[in-house]
Amino acid sequence: MVLLENYMIQRRRSEIVTNGNSNCDDNTSSWQNRLNYYKALVRKAIDEKKIFRITARNTLIKLKAELLNRGFIENVVISPQSIYYRMSVKTLLDGARSGNEFEDALISKLLANHKPNFLWAPVGHYHVHATANQLNRIEFTGTNIITKLGICEHVKKINKQMGKGMIVNIPRMYELTDDADLAKFQKDFNWSIVVGLISFLHDQGNIEKWFSTRHYQVELSGVLYAIDCVNNAIKAIEAGHLEHGEIDDSYFNTYQWRVILKTHKALVKQRGRIHGSCEIALDVAQKIRGIMQYIKYYWPQHKYDGYNNVWILKPGCANRGEGIIITDEFRRLRRQIRNDPKHRRYVVQKYVERPFTIHSTKFDLRLYLLIVIDEHFYRGWTPKNIGDVKICSMPYTLDCFSDGRHITNTVVQEKYKQQTLPLPDQHMWSLDTLFEYFESIGQPDIYTRKIYPSIKETLRQVSVSCRDEVELCPLRFELFGVDVIIDHDFTPYLLEVNRGPSLQHFTPVSVLANNKLIADLVKVVIDHNRDPSAPTGTFEIVYESNIEDIVNDTRVSDVNSRKQSLDMSWIKTFCS
Template sequence: MDEYIEELCALYSVSKLKILQDLLLISNSDNCNLKLTPKIEDFSKDVKTRIITAIYKIISEEKFTNKKIFIVYGNYEPIREALFARGWIEKLPSHRQSDLQAQVLESVITHANKGNLYESVALSKVLEEYPANFIWQYECMPDVNNGIVPYRNRIRHINNQNFTRKTGLLNCFEQNLWYKQEGLSNMICPRAYRLNDGNPGELTAFINDYRQTQCRNLIKFLWDKLKNPKLVFDENKGTVPKNILKHAVNCLQNQAKKKFLDDNISVGEDPIWVNFIKMSDNIIHKKAKLKITYEKLYELTENGMQFLHKITNKHKDYDWDGLCNIWILKPSCQSCGAGIVVSRSLYQIVKTTQRNPNKSYIIQKYLEHPLLIHDTKFDIRVYMLLTIDECFLSIWIYKDCYLRFSSTKYTLQNLEEQVHLTNHSVQKKYPISTKRTALLPENNMWSLAEFQSYLKSNNLGDKWVSKIYPEMKENLTALIMSGSQQMKYKKGSFHLYGCDFMLSNNFDTIFIEINNSPDLSSSTTTTKIVCSNVMQDLVRVVVDLPEDAQAPTGDFELVHKIKYQPYNKNLRQGIVITGEILPLTPLKSKPNLDLNIKRK
C-alpha cells in the first residue's frame, strides 16, 4: 500500500506531505509526531486507507474541474482506452463490477493497486457525486444532464421521425428532391412503399408498381430474344395468346402517359392480371412461346420498347430491376436481418403483412443486378458520425470501411437469406458453400484495401475514388439534410451510425439502410481493426477538436456542416414568415366616388 500511495501522488501530482499533515491534524494519532515530517510507514492501516481516500477525492475534484469524467455503458474498450490516454477517469455504470460496487469504500480501497479492478471501483465510488462529462449510453436510457452539458452519443428525433427506422429513411428519400445539390447531396435508393401503416394508398401503389414492373420485364425479355425469335414465338403451337403482349404494351403506354392503373385493387382477385402474371412468367422463366406472327411480335415489342425508353429516362432505378420482379419485405423497426422476406410473389408478400396487421413493413424493390465479386453478393458498411456544437450539425464520414459477403454464390433461383442478406448476424449462421470460390475469406469480410486491390487488378482502380466514395458522401449528406428538421439539437451530442451500401453492376452507389446502434465488436479480424480505429478516431473528433481546431481527426472526414435552428417544444413547428411592415402611402386627395349610378 505504501508504494501505491507513492504512485498515486506521483501520477496525479498530488502533494503527499499536505495530505499527510491534514490527516494527522484530523486523526491526532498517538504514534505520529506533528513536529516531524511524517512517514507513510508510521501510519496504521486505517490511516493509510484514509490517505488513499483523500487522494481519490483530490483526483475526482481535479477531474471534475477539468471536465474529464466519463461513463461508458457496454464493451467499448477502445473508447475507454482513448479517454484514459487523455487523462480522463471512469465512473462505472452500476451493472459493471456490481459485487465490488456493493462493498463499502474502505473495504475496496484496502485491495486497491495500480490498474486493478479494486482501484477502478474505489475511484468510481468516490465519483458518485460527480456528473460525467462524456457519456456513452444505450438508446433506451434517459438523457440525464445533472446540470452540465456532457458529450453524449445520442441525437434524438422529434415525434420519433428517426431515419434509422425504415419508414423514416423512406420519408427522407421522398424529400430528396428538395435537398438535391449537384456534387453535394443526392440519395440513390431502391423504390419502396409502406405497408400496414394505415394508408391503403401505399398498398395500391405497390401493387401497381409490381404489375408495371412485370410488364416492363416481359418487353425487355422479348426485345432481347428477337435476335433469335423462334425461342419466344410459335405461330401455330404457341401456348401463350398474343393478348398477353398487347396487355403489357398498353400498360407501358399508359405509364408513359402518366396514367395510373386502377386505384381500387384487390390482391389476387383480378383475373386479367392473375393470368397476365402467370403467362408472362411462363414466357420469361419457363420457355413458353407466344402464339403470334413474327411481324406482330416485332411490331408490339418495338412499340413497347419505345414506351419503355420514355419511362426509364426518368427512373434510373429501373436499370437495377432485372427480369424476376423480386421484392424484399422488411419489418420497419427490426435490424440484423430479422423478419426479412425475399419474394417474387405478390400474393406471398401481401399475405405476410396481413398475417401481422399490427406490424408495419417496408416493401422495397430488390436489386437484381448487383455488382458481384467472384459471383458472390456483398454490401459495404460505412460509418457516419454526427456532432452538434453551438451552431452547427457536422457530418463526418469514416474513410475506411469493409465489405460483407454472402456465404454462397449469388443466384435468383434461390431466394433464401444466406444468398441475399449480407448482414454478418445472418451469414454467421451458415457454413461457407463449397461452390463459392476459395478466393473469398471464411469470415465473409474484406477490408477496403482488399477491395481496392481487387478493383485495381480488374482495371477499375479509380472507381472508389472517382465514383463510389463520392456518391456515398452525397447519399449521406442528402439523408441528413432531409432529416435534419426532425432532430433535437443539444450541444455536445454526437451519434455514430452504421450505413449500408450496395453497388449495381454499372457501379451506381445505392443506399440501402442505416443502423442506429451499429455493432462495433471485434467479430472478425477485419472489424477488429476497423471498429477499433473508428472508436479511437471518434474521440479525436468529439473530445479533441472542440479544444483544438487543428487537432487531427484520424480517418473521419468532415463532408458538410448544417447551421441549425434549436428545437423549442413550446413553439409550434411550421412555416415561418418574416418581413417588415410597410407604411401605407397617404392619398393626395379624396377619390371622387360617384354613387349615383344611372341605369339605362
C-alpha cells in the same frame, strides 16, 4: 505532445500505486502522498472537463483507452450492494492498482457528485441522461430514420426535395399496415412487371431474336398490352393528369393484366419466344426502343429494378434478419401480412436483383454515418475507408430465395458454412480486401471514383432529411450503421440505417475495423470539438449546416404551414 504528456502521467500513476504496496504502506507520509496524487488527478480532470462514463452493456475497451490517453478519468457507477461501495478511502487506496476495481471506486468516491463530461449510453437511454454534458445519443422529435418504417417517410421526403427526374439511391419501399397500403403497393408491383417486361426486351440488344413463328410460343398480346399501358401513362403525364414518376395500373383490365403476367413469366423467367413474324418483330422493337427513353425519364426509380420483380418484406421493428421474406409473388406478401399472428407492421422494399458479386456471391457493406451537434453546427460525417464487407455463404441466384444466398446479416450467415472456396468462413472481408478484388478485375479506382462519392451524396441527403427531425441540443452525437449494396454497374444503394451498430469483435476483420472506427470517432467528438483544427482521422464531413439557419428555416416553414392551414380553413368556410 499531448499524448506523450498523458503517457507520462499514466506511467507516474502506475508507479505511485505500485510503490504504495511496499514496506512503507503503513507510513503515513506515503499514504498521504498517494491520496494527494489521486486528489490532484481528480482535480485536474474536473478543471479540464475530462470525466467520462460508459454505461453501455458491452465494455468498449478501445473507447476507454482512447479517452484515458487524452487525460480523461472514468467515473464508474459503484452499486450500493458492492463491497467497494462500503470501503473507506484508506482501504480503497491500499488496494488500488492502475485500472482495478479499488482504483475505480476510489476515483468515483473522490469525484463525489461531479457529473461526467462525456457519457456513452445504450440505445433508448437519451432521456435517462438528458442532462449529461456530452452524450452519444440524439433525440428524434420527428420521423425516426433508423426504423424501417421511418426510413419510408425519409425516402419520400428526400425524393420530394430532389425534384423531377432525380432519385435518391435508396430502393423504393412501402409501409404495409392495412389493405389500403397493400393496394397502393400493388400498383407499383404491377407497374414494375410491365416495366420489367419491356426493359428485358430492350436490354437484350437484338429484340427480334426473341420472336418466332413456331406454334406454342409466348402470346404477342401480352407485350402489346404492356406497350399500350406505358404509352397511356406517358400521355397522362404529358397532359398533366399524372405527376412525374406517378404510376397508374388502371390502364389495363383484369384479363389484360393476367395476359401481361403470363407473358412476363414465360418470357423473362422461362426464356420463351414471342409468337410473331419478322415484320411484327421489327414493329415491336421500334415501339419498345421509342418508349424506353420515356420510362427512364418519367420513372427513373426503375433503373435498378432488374426484370424479375423481386421484393423483400421486413417486419418494421425486427432486426438480426428475423422474419424477412424475399419473393416475386404478390399473393405471398399479402398472405404473410394478413396472417401474421403478431399483427406486425411491415416494410416492403424493391430488391436489387442485379448486385455486383464477389466470386458469384452476394455481399453488402456495413458503413457508418456520424451525426454531431455542437453549439454552432449540425454535421454529418462518414469515415472514408472504415467498414465491413458482409458476404453470403452460397452463390447468388434468383432461382432460389434461400437466406444463405440473399441475407447478408451476420447472425443469419453464422448458421451456414461458406460454400465458395476463395471466401472466408467468417463471411466477412475488410474494405482493403474488397479494394484488392476490384483491382484484380481491372477496376482499381472504382471505389474512390464512383462508389464512395455516390455513398457520400446519399448520406448527405440522409443528413439533410434528419436535420429537421432531431432535437438540436449541443454536444449530442450518434453513430449509425449504414448498410449499402453495390449493383452490377457499381452504383451503391442504401438499404438501411441502423441505430446502435454493434462494435463487438465478431471476426479478425471487425477487430481492426471497429478499433479504427472508435479511434477516429474520438478524434471527431473530442479532439475536433475542443479544437476545430484537430485532425479527424478518416472521417469526412458530408453535410454541414449552421444551427441558427436551421432554426430560422424551421420557423419560416412553421409560419407557412400555419398560413396554408388558415387559407384552407377560410376556403372551407367560404365554400360552406
